[in-house]
Amino acid sequence: MQFARGPVVAPPDPTTPRGAAPSTAAVLRTTRLFAGLDDAAIDELGRQARLRAFRRGETVFLAGEPGDCLYAVVSGLVKLFVTSARGDELVLATAGPGDAFGELSLIDEGGRSASAEAVESSSLVVVDRTSFIDLIHQRPELVERLLVTLGGLVRRITDQAGDLVFLDLHGRVAKLLLHLVAHQAGGARTDVDIPFSQSDLARMVGASRQTVNQILRSFQAAGYIDLKGRSLKILRVDSLQQRAAD
Helix, strand or coil: CECCCCCCCCCCCCCCCCCCCCCHHHHHHCCHHHCCCCHHHHHHHHHHCEEEEECCCCEEECCCCECCEEEEEEEEEEEEEEECCCCCEEEEEEECCCCEECCHHHHHCCECCCEEEEEEEEEEEEEEHHHHHHHHHHCCHHHHHHHHHHHHHHHHHHHHHHHHHHCCHHHHHHHHHHHHHHHHCCCCCCEEECCCCHHHHHHHHCCCHHHHHHHHHHHHHCCCEEEECCEEEECCHHHHHHHHHC
């Protein structure tokens, strides 16, 4: 399962004045999907793209809607999720700075396979389908980047499916906490501020908020973690790793 990652640190764009908001081209240069493309291609795509702001809790798109654009995250955090007929929600992935999402619908021209919602106030670059497909025709090397991205998506979903079948809830929560720390802190620290509510955490592991709360309390009582509000510190990485492998 893939969770929010820390920002991609890129050299300052010389065309962006100090203190100014980054241009769409500057954002696209830091997006993994477009990594390695030449400046001319990025600049052209940036001229055709646009910036959009989303408030916390605002819907970016809904499952089943036509997929006519992809999004690159400038700032903030977006969750991708599916919802059952009963209203139960399962979070499939999150996208943070440096991530793009929504590209699948541009390839197969189908509807959105999942919904997207801003977990916190977010700024996104929007690239429409025509501009993206034109760029693929002009820069075939983008196909390789796209295949890598889609391959990563398949791996994440496969990993998540295996977790839901083979790991118990304690194991899934332990693995989630390790991922949160690894991606939020870049592996440099064992403490992070979690941008998710316990309800969001529950939706990531396919459980109820009450059950996840009980598991977190049990981990804290065992000395594995120190959790205060949304501030998480892992005290026993080895214990959580063992629990996630059970």
